[in-house]
Amino acid sequence: MPALDVELKNDLCEITRLLNLVEQFAKDTGLPDDALNAVMLSLDEAVTNTINYGFPGGGIHCIRLTLRREPDSITSIIEDDGIPFNPLEAPEADLTSPIEDRPIGGLGIHFIRNYMDELYYRREDGKNIFTLVKKIS
């Protein structure tokens, strides 16, 4: 089963490197374009969120990402030692207000919910472990 294992630093510059690696992995494993876009968007949002809010004490931290390509799905696992955060509990985004009232932000988790088929969160040994599954039709 093809897999990719990456360690990212808590620096937003890492997002471009992350997306490049995911794109290459998708090419190597023949992932369809719509599934690739869904995975890229969801990982961009989840890891950005961790980098921005996960480490209020600062310092250098490692975020570990594992991708597993199975015949009918692709699974991403994000592990970080940031403060406890359960993305499944995040509130829904406002998608209907006009421009002047539309809040800036909150769209990331909406992307993840919309583009992924299964989400799992657990806190284990001081780590957030967020698992995202995209089915491939």
Added chain:
Amino acid sequence: MQIAEEKHGPVAVLAVEGRIDTTHAGELETALLALIDRGETTIVLDFAEVNYISSAGLRVLLVGAKKMKAAQGSICLASLQKTVKDVLAVTGFMNLFRLFKSKESAVQELTTAS
């Protein structure tokens, strides 16, 4: 990501190339806000060469749209690829911007209108 600027009569165009991801969204924000601050009121974002936009990119569009609304101007989007269109659709952003098939049609229509 690369951003090129064009001016066609009253219409200012930013042609963007590459992914608008978290790392690069700030570059688009800087370019867009510079145009607004300069007093441009009709701005077209040409996304023909953009195949990816994250919520960081949408945030920039929303910040720009709010500023433009206050200035009584408008931001239009041209040549959206399918992946980008999908993202705008699932976030309800399609209704916030006027969309054009191409930069050329946007410039033509907006030039005639003003």
